[in-house]
Amino acid sequence: MITTELPDRPTPTETKRPLGERALRVVGVLAVVGVVATVWLGLWITPEDQFMGNLVRLLYIHPPMAWVAFLAYGLSFLSSLAYLWPRTRSAIWDRLAGASAEVGVVFTGLTLVTGSIWGRPTWGTWWTWDPLLTTTALLFVLYLGYLAIRHVPGTDEVRGKRNAIAALVAFVDVPVVYFSVYLWQSLHQTPSILNIETRKTTVHGSMAWTLLLGFCSFTLAFIWLVAQRYRLAGLEAREESFGLEIALAERRLEGGR
Amino acid sequence: MNGYVIGGYLVVLLSLGTYALFLVGRLRASRRRLSATFPGLDERGPEETGSST
Numbered sequence: 016m017i018t019t020e021l022p023d024r025p026t027p028t029e030t031k032r033p034l035g036e037r038a039l040r041v042v043g044v045l046a047v048v049g050v051v052a053t054v055w056l057g058l059w060i061t062p063e064d065q066f067m068g069n070l071v072r073l074l075y076i077h078p079p080m081a082w083v084a085f086l087a088y089g090l091s092f093l094s095s096l097a098y099l100w101p102r103t104r105s106a107i108w109d110r111l112a113g114a115s116a117e118v119g120v121v122f123t124g125l126t127l128v129t130g131s132i133w134g135r136p137t138w139g140t141w142w143t144w145d146p147l148l149t150t151t152a153l154l155f156v157l158y159l160g161y162l163a164i165r166h167v168p169g170t171d172e173v174r175g176k177r178n179a180i181a182a183l184v185a186f187v188d189v190p191v192v193y194f195s196v197y198l199w200q201s202l203h204q205t206p207s208i209l210n211i212e213t214r215k216t217t218v219h220g221s222m223a224w225t226l227l228l229g230f231c232s233f234t235l236a237f238i239w240l241v242a243q244r245y246r247l248a249g250l251e252a253r254e255e256s257f258g259l260e261i262a263l264a265e266r267r268l269e270g271g272r
Numbered sequence: 273m274n275g276y277v278i279g280g281y282l283v284v285l286l287s288l289g290t291y292a293l294f295l296v297g298r299l300r301a302s303r304r305r306l307s308a309t310f311p312g313l314d315e316r317g318p319e320e321t322g323s324s325t
Contacts, residue, residue: 050288054281069274076284121291125284132280236288243295250302257310 049232
């Protein structure tokens with residue numbers, strides 16, 4: 016390892032961002048507190064459901080997982096649009112799209128797993144080719160493909176455009192997933208809150224508050240995770256950007272020995 | 273408590289916890305590599321700091 020001076024090293028004021036750092040820490044702490052409270056309320060405080068019994072407790076985590084996945088893909092979609100728009104084109108948007116999509120894939124995976132765990136005792140099977148389940152699995156695979164495409168080599172601009180177009184293509188499946196329970200005869204129930212067909216909410220009292228807390232807590236966790244992934248992408252870009260410089264400096268040192 | 277319920281909660285908490293630790297670990301490793309080579313360098317991407325390299 017060598018130590019060298021950067022020709023355009025940032026000034027000390029650029030290197031310190033205490034406000035953003037503190038805000039992110041607060042978000043992280045709130046997310047942990049919120050998730051712990053959701054687990055406590057979901058497992059021990061809320062009552063059993065008259066039809067689902069104890070299995071209703073899985074619904075305090077399953078819909079929030081799906082919501083966060085949608086949120087992540089929405090952010091990835093908007094960031095990709097911002098990258099493709101010539102006036103706003105910046106690698107910042109590309110990195111944000113990638114960070115958000117990666118976190119979205121984690122939450123989509125958890126949506127599928129928690130749904131499957133709920134489906135086994137309720138429907139009698141771990142998996143069925145129901146429209147909602149199938150389109151969600153497709154969404155998971157599409158975004159895995161998007162993450163793979165991000166590693167295909169090319170110039171920064173070519174990679175950025177390719178990533179953005181892939182994100183837009185993958186996003187097409189998001190409304191299909193959401194409306195699949197309305198469009199096709201689905202085994203999966205329609206949403207218990209904000210149902211666009213009945214315009215009714217069928218969750219009330221402590222169950223509704225716990226579910227709401229779950230949505231808020233996992234959204235905060237999403238913000239924290241995306242911020243960390245985004246920062247990591249920034250560091251990786253720096254490493255990649257200075258990789259050649261490091262190699263050249265190492266060569267110079269080797270030559271001087 | 274139902275085993276499916278406990279299993280579901282464990283999967284979510286362990287997965288998110290592991291992913292968070294994985295990200296933090298990679299962040300620290302990347303910071304260590306960069307600061308060993310370029311002391312005082314911040315973590316933003318080249319275009320955010322105005323760097324042309």
